[in-house]
Structure formats: C-alpha cells, structure tokens
Amino acid sequence: MHELGIAYHVAETIEDLGRKNNLEQVASVTLEIGEVSGVIFSYLSDVWPWVCRKSDILRDSSLLCVEIHAVTICLDCGKTYDTVPQGRQCPHCGSWHTELVTGNEVMIKSVEGY
Ligand SMILES: [Zn+2]
DSSP states (O other): OHHHHHHHHHHHHHHHHHHHTTOSOEEEEEEEEETTSOOOHHHHHHHHHHHHTTOTTTTTOEEEEEEEOOEEEETTTOOEEEHHHHTTSOTTTOOOOEEEEESOOEEEEEEEEO
16 A cells, blocks of 8 residues: 555654654644645545554654645646646647646655644
C-alpha cells in the first residue's frame, strides 16, 4: 500500500525534525497533497495512528491535509488551466503539448508541537 510507505516516510521526517527542535510532543502535522498525486488522504489518516504508535513524540498527533489544486500549463499558447476537468489537452488552443505545474506534490506543510 502506497499510503503506508508515505505515512512512514512522513513520520520519520518529523521525528528527525522534532529531535532537532527539542519537541516533546507533536500536536498536529499538516500535509499538502496534490489533487492528481494519486494519494488518498483518508487512507493516510487511517494508518497514521498505527504508524505513530511506537513514537513517543508522534503518538497523539493528528494528521491534517490541505489539497493543492492541479494546474496545467500549455507550452504552445502559454495559458494555464484546471487539470482535473480538462486532462492533458489545452482547452484554449487544443494542443497536447502541456505540462503539470502543480497538483502532483505530497509535502509536509507544517508541524505543530511543544
Ligand atoms: Zn494552448
């Protein structure tokens, strides 16, 4: 399961960060998840308590999510458009010569703790 790997990766990163910043307890972790990243946040939040069960610093933390809207740019006409309803073809000029700008990311946005 893809999400389990991500949850472990996030937990490890935050444990590291927590140690460096002398955090005793992480209260919440906020992730940024791209609309077309393929990562399902509800799966992540389901496995989060399990992933954190052995970590003193993360045990009672909650996992939050901000969704990043997917935007594609057309390399022919230079305009941007919403990726999800439109797909890879530019709605302005019909070109298939397009590139995703945002929407594929899975990142740690912020960590709150004490
Ligand atoms: Zn175009």
